[in-house]
Amino acid sequence: MKKFLTMFLCLVVMLSTCAVADTVPKSSRDTLTIAMSSEPASLNPFYTDSATLKRIYVQVFDQLFNYNEKSENIVCNAVESYQFDEDFMGITLTLRKDIVFHNGTPATSKDLQYTFKYLSQNSLGKTMDYINFNDVTIVDDYTVHVGMNYPYSALLDCLVKVSLIPMDVCEEMGDDFGRAPVGSGPYKFVSWTAGDRIVLKANDNYWKYTVPIKNLIVRIITEKAVQYIELLTGGIDVAMDPLPADVLDVIQNKPAGIEVVDGGQVAIYFINLNYNSSFEAMKNKQVRQAIAYAINHEDVAAVFGANMTAPSYSLLPSGVFGYNEAYDQNPRYPYDPEKAKAMLADAGYADGMTLRVICEPTYSEIAEVVQNQLAKVGVTLNIVTYDSATAADMQENGNDYDLNFGMVNINGDPIVSPFGTHFDPSKGVMGGRNKSKNNEDPDTARVKELLLQLKQTFDYDARYAVMQDIMEEMLEYCWVIPVFETGVYALQSDALENYMKVVNYDFFGPAYFK
Numbered sequence: 001m002k003k004f005l006t007m008f009l010c011l012v013v014m015l016s017t018c019a020v021a022d023t024v025p026k027s028s029r030d031t032l033t034i035a036m037s038s039e040p041a042s043l044n045p046f047y048t049d050s051a052t053l054k055r056i057y058v059q060v061f062d063q064l065f066n067y068n069e070k071s072e073n074i075v076c077n078a079v080e081s082y083q084f085d086e087d088f089m090g091i092t093l094t095l096r097k098d099i100v101f102h103n104g105t106p107a108t109s110k111d112l113q114y115t116f117k118y119l120s121q122n123s124l125g126k127t128m129d130y131i132n133f134n135d136v137t138i139v140d141d142y143t144v145h146v147g148m149n150y151p152y153s154a155l156l157d158c159l160v161k162v163s164l165i166p167m168d169v170c171e172e173m174g175d176d177f178g179r180a181p182v183g184s185g186p187y188k189f190v191s192w193t194a195g196d197r198i199v200l201k202a203n204d205n206y207w208k209y210t211v212p213i214k215n216l217i218v219r220i221i222t223e224k225a226v227q228y229i230e231l232l233t234g235g236i237d238v239a240m241d242p243l244p245a246d247v248l249d250v251i252q253n254k255p256a257g258i259e260v261v262d263g264g265q266v267a268i269y270f271i272n273l274n275y276n277s278s279f280e281a282m283k284n285k286q287v288r289q290a291i292a293y294a295i296n297h298e299d300v301a302a303v304f305g306a307n308m309t310a311p312s313y314s315l316l317p318s319g320v321f322g323y324n325e326a327y328d329q330n331p332r333y334p335y336d337p338e339k340a341k342a343m344l345a346d347a348g349y350a351d352g353m354t355l356r357v358i359c360e361p362t363y364s365e366i367a368e369v370v371q372n373q374l375a376k377v378g379v380t381l382n383i384v385t386y387d388s389a390t391a392a393d394m395q396e397n398g399n400d401y402d403l404n405f406g407m408v409n410i411n412g413d414p415i416v417s418p419f420g421t422h423f424d425p426s427k428g429v430m431g432g433r434n435k436s437k438n439n440e441d442p443d444t445a446r447v448k449e450l451l452l453q454l455k456q457t458f459d460y461d462a463r464y465a466v467m468q469d470i471m472e473e474m475l476e477y478c479w480v481i482p483v484f485e486t487g488v489y490a491l492q493s494d495a496l497e498n499y500m501k502v503v504n505y506d507f508f509g510p511a512y513f514k
Contacts, residue, residue, distance in 0.1 A: 352378030
């Protein structure tokens with residue numbers, strides 16, 4: 001992570017350019033089939049910041065920037081060069097001159113300017129309050145200047161999330177753009193059969209390289225155990241959402257032709273307590289703290305993770321910049337059910353309470369374990385499970401729940417995610433993904449101040465210190481309860497080379513079969 005910051009500071013007043021790979025391996029097979037456990041609600045790349053959507057849109061669209069193959073530095077992609085203003089209040093972006101959209105139209109600065117306009121009108125853009133979307137101006141045919149509302153230390157990390165879109169096509173298609181997108185990436189959209197599959201084909205005019213695998217099929221297989229069976233029997237080539245037990249089986253038993261892709265210990269699973277719930281108890285800090293004392297982190301981690309997780313009491317996992325081992329060595333809320341019961345009684349809930357949970361299938365096992373734990377302190381969880389898209393919509397756009405479960409893979413700068421999304425009190429909207437919805441809590445004032453300070457702090461050690469202050473505040477008021485950390489894993493055919501990175505889901509090179 002220090003390399004991210006060092007690179008940023010070195011390049012603020014100089015021009016950065018990127019090279020393109022010269023050689024492309026040939027593929028022994030022309031079709032790649034991957035499986036995911038949930039289906040995106042839209043293929044609009046700015047609809048939300050989710051891994052499910054990102055896995056597909058990085059194939060269809062060119063991002064302005066990417067991470068390199070080791071996720072150590074940010075490199076140019078659709079943007080050929082960039083230059084920060086001396087006061088950090090703007091950035092000049094210059095597009096490559098050889099980008100052609102899938103409909104045959106060359107990309108120009110009009111498309112880049114429109115990209116920011118379209119971004120501002122969608123959920124992802126609503127999380128980017130540092131960008132002055134009213135100050136995006138065309139400099140020449142390929143160059144645009146983007147103004148800022150304030151200096152932002154992680155701007156390039158955020159621009160990795162921004163995909164170049166074609167103005168004419170997007171305006172003509174309207175809402176249909178999210179069902180049949182047109183980009184300039186390595187693959188073109190072909191079809192989408194709801195609940196079954198999304199089919200893409202190679203873009204033969206891709207500017208970056210000749211795409212070796214001609215067909216890409218994304219199958220929606222909700223049962224993770226079925227994904228593993230399909231992988232073993234050759235029905236798919238990549239299982240993006242394997243069960244931890246299946247990952248462990250590959251590690252221990254080494255079935256022929258299958259390998260584990262390890263994205264590192266960069267994911268944190270947590271519980272959101274909805275401050276904006278109609279149940280007044282959720283506004284009581286003592287109640288939230290009591291729930292935290294009632295959680296046995298070790299048991300949740302063991303049941304869900306099949307020895308591939310670790311209990312965590314930190315809002316950042318151990319593989320991420322900002323992690324402080326003191327949180328795990330001396331937990332703020334160690335497992336103490338008797339203390340939890342006493343605190344609930346003191347808060348006026350000696351006879352217990354019932355909490356409503358809207359749950360998606362990914363978290364069903366966690367929910368059941370936590371349900372059993374909370375029952376021991378008189379808290380009943382009423383769990384209703386929906387498909388992922390429905391659950392996300394109900395959680396983001398309604399308040400008919402008291403508690404839910406979440407997970408975030410942390411790549412790049414933590415101020416982008418989770419601090420700028422899942423934990424930011426003001427980001428209780430689709431794309432922002434703060435399902436604790438605690439913006440109206442007056443106790444968040446200090447957190448908001450610290451988040452703004454972190455966004456505008458460029459010194460490495462100072463940033464680390466601010467992160468600790470943010471976590472101290474958040475753990476004190478307990479809007480979010482961290483439960484365990486884990487790696488991010490995929491299973492795939494060992495004949496497949498150069499496919500997606502598990503952490504960032506960035507298509508960083510031409511995938512091919514040996």
